[in-house]
Amino acid sequence: MIKFFRKIRYDFMEKNETGKYLKYAIGEIILVVIGILIALSINNWNDERKETNSKKNIIVSLISDLEKDIESFKKNAIRNTKAIDYCNSFLKTGQIDSSLVFVNTIDSKYIFYPNNSKYKSIVSTNKIEILDDSTIDKLTSYYEYDYSRLKSWVLDNEHGSKKIEEFVVEKLPKLPQSEIDKKFNEGVSKILTTDEVYNLLSRRLDYRNSLNELMKITQKNAEKLVIELKKITKG
Numbered sequence: 001m002i003k004f005f006r007k008i009r010y011d012f013m014e015k016n017e018t019g020k021y022l023k024y025a026i027g028e029i030i031l032v033v034i035g036i037l038i039a040l041s042i043n044n045w046n047d048e049r050k051e052t053n054s055k056k057n058i059i060v061s062l063i064s065d066l067e068k069d070i071e072s073f074k075k076n077a078i079r080n081t082k083a084i085d086y087c088n089s090f091l092k093t094g095q096i097d098s099s100l101v102f103v104n105t106i107d108s109k110y111i112f113y114p115n116n117s118k119y120k121s122i123v124s125t126n127k128i129e130i131l132d133d134s135t136i137d138k139l140t141s142y143y144e145y146d147y148s149r150l151k152s153w154v155l156d157n158e159h160g161s162k163k164i165e166e167f168v169v170e171k172l173p174k175l176p177q178s179e180i181d182k183k184f185n186e187g188v189s190k191i192l193t194t195d196e197v198y199n200l201l202s203r204r205l206d207y208r209n210s211l212n213e214l215m216k217i218t219q220k221n222a223e224k225l226v227i228e229l230k231k232i233t234k235g
Contacts, residue, residue: 055130061118066222068115073219087205112154146218
């Protein structure tokens, strides 16, 4: 093809047809420019396609992490609510159905398992810049503020958990093989009537109620983020 155009150019030069030669040269330049523009457009299209795919993969991973958080909040809320109801019932009546269940319930605690691997990855590699500013702000608020607040709340209240553990280990008799161990039940019932137990459970009840509210707020924020991120993938 190049030889073909070169031959035409030489023919014009040999025949001294300068006007035709200039027109041909200009046309050839225009063709080259058009070719360059087409190549650049294709390259830009490929870059945009790669960025779109990368953005989609990031969002899908973020949604997966957020949905794991939501599921974790739901499961912990159920367990925490069970402990709240159990403590409330005891504080009102001073009675328990099963000493074994009581001990296991009051000794349960919330452990924070963050699902933020994808967020940390895109922040450390600056890939978060692919997302729009509004989405970045909401992700940052969730992972840097909501996460930190929940984690701090759990860490700050570890003292209360340790108090429960100390109470179970030091004050209660060793757990029996079954719930019908009369000696165990009698021992637990006697200890549960003390003011120490009442005050301990009251403090833990306040903590669990506050934790439930905090988990609800954090879960709601995660659910809003999931909805927004899914809209982006469909847009």
